Amino acid sequence: MFSTQFNQLDIADLSLTLYSSTAKDVEKALLNPTGNLKSLMALLSPAAVPYIETMAQMSAQLTRQRFGSNLGLYLPLYLSNLCANECDYCGFTMSNKIKRKTLNEAEILAEIKVIKSRGFDSILLVSGEHETKVGIEYFSKMLPLIKQHFNYLALEVQPLTTVGYQTLVSQGLDAVMVYQETYQPMTYAKHHTRGKKQDFNYRLNTPDRAAQAGVEKVGLGVLLGLDDWRLDALLMGHHLAYLEQKYWQTRYSISLPRLRPCTGGIQPKVLMTDLGLVQLICAFRLLNHQLDISLSTRETPELRENLLPLGITNLSAGSSTQPGGYVEPNSQLDQFEISDERSVETMVEVMKKQGFNPVFKDWQGEWTAHSC
Ligand code: SF4
Numbered sequence: 173m174f175s176t177q178f179n180q181l182d183i184a185d186l187s188l189t190l191y192s193s194t195a196k197d198v199e200k201a202l203l204n205p206t207g208n209l210k211s212l213m214a215l216l217s218p219a220a221v222p223y224i225e226t227m228a229q230m231s232a233q234l235t236r237q238r239f240g241s242n243l244g245l246y247l248p249l250y251l252s253n254l255c256a257n258e259c260d261y262c263g264f265t266m267s268n269k270i271k272r273k274t275l276n277e278a279e280i281l282a283e284i285k286v287i288k289s290r291g292f293d294s295i296l297l298v299s300g301e302h303e304t305k306v307g308i309e310y311f312s313k314m315l316p317l318i319k320q321h322f323n324y325l326a327l328e329v330q331p332l333t334t335v336g337y338q339t340l341v342s343q344g345l346d347a348v349m350v351y352q353e354t355y356q357p358m359t360y361a362k363h364h365t366r367g368k369k370q371d372f373n374y375r376l377n378t379p380d381r382a383a384q385a386g387v388e389k390v391g392l393g394v395l396l397g398l399d400d401w402r403l404d405a406l407l408m409g410h411h412l413a414y415l416e417q418k419y420w421q422t423r424y425s426i427s428l429p430r431l432r433p434c435t436g437g438i439q440p441k442v443l444m445t446d447l448g449l450v451q452l453i454c455a456f457r458l459l460n461h462q463l464d465i466s467l468s469t470r471e472t473p474e475l476r477e478n479l480l481p482l483g484i485t486n487l488s489a490g491s492s493t494q495p496g497g498y499v500e501p502n503s504q505l506d507q508f509e510i511s512d513e514r515s516v517e518t519m520v521e522v523m524k525k526q527g528f529n530p531v532f533k534d535w536q537g538e539w540t541a542h543s544c
Contacts, residue, residue: 255300397431397440
């Protein structure tokens with residue numbers, strides 16, 4: 173499990189080396205960035221800032237070589253905002269006095285009707301983390317129903333057991349997103365003060381369990397702003413490298429959400445600039461040419477448009493971050509505020525104008541079956 177390897181890392185030393193990187197280290201890294209964690213470190217460092225333009229050109233070229241002009245579109249479907257954890261950056265946190273809601277079958281079908289009418293064939297199921305009321309029993313009941321309507325089904329809920337993931341894979345689950353939020357244990361403890369999410373190592377080992385259960389794609393992520401993003405990103409790079417080596421049949425994605433305002437939420441400890449986000453995206457593309465990189469509606473329309481060519485492979489559009497929000501919008505139930513509120517039709521226009529081909533699904537399931 174990754175926690176064993178992670179606990180052997182000297183984080184203070186990594187931070188020191190990261191911040192001691194020089195222009196010479198960056199130039200060396202640009203000559204040999206692929207699969208090289210030392211290069212990733214240099215490319216994430218402040219010393220790489222003057223090289224961002226070069227990184228962006230390389231990243232854009234590599235992304236087009238691997239993914240062509242395709243950009244995937246997906247929508248999150250929020251199943252529930254119940255949560256038994258206390259995370260001080262999230263609108264769903266247990267102590268927040270907001271109206272709680274868990275969708276039943278009829279409500280899910282109503283949401284699906286709206287989502288399908290917008291053309292989506294790839295969906296991300298999201299919920300707060302509430303094991304008793306929105307646990308494996310609930311997911312097992314709802315997944316077969318939802319899978320009938322979507323070719324690709326991803327899950328962003330609480331960490332599950334290997335057996336739990338196996339059950340859901342047999343019901344059509346394709347991908348699991350599980351974000352560590354921060355790889356810095358002290359910061360993690362500070363922001364997660366109640367509930368099962370307090371267990372740093374259990375969360376850290378979730379991608380292992382998902383991959384062992386046969387999940388086709390596993391997504392990693394950090395919440396940018398909780399702590400030093402350069403160090404968090406480097407540690408995520410270590411996690412990715414470990415997973416790719418151990419579970420080479422699995423595909424991987426990363427998400428790079430920046431901390432956004434929410435009901436009762438906190439201010440970022442470390443502000444990440446737009447340029448910093450560009451550096452981060454490009455550094456990961458240079459590290460890994462196959463990696464899916466997601467862009468959320470947390471970013472502004474202008475920035476999203478500028479980021480499209482640089483390394484992104486999929487994005488959401490026209491998203492709602494509340495259960496039942498496609499049928500009946502109600503901002504009181506939101507997990508966080510969205511910056512880009514443009515409709516999917518507008519996003520499709522924007523993408524086409526830049527020469528991209530909007531794709532509404534991930535892989536066709538049958539292709540995987542035939543190639544086995
Ligand atoms: S981040 Fe997740 S676990 Fe934490 S309060 Fe929000 S929904 Fe619950």
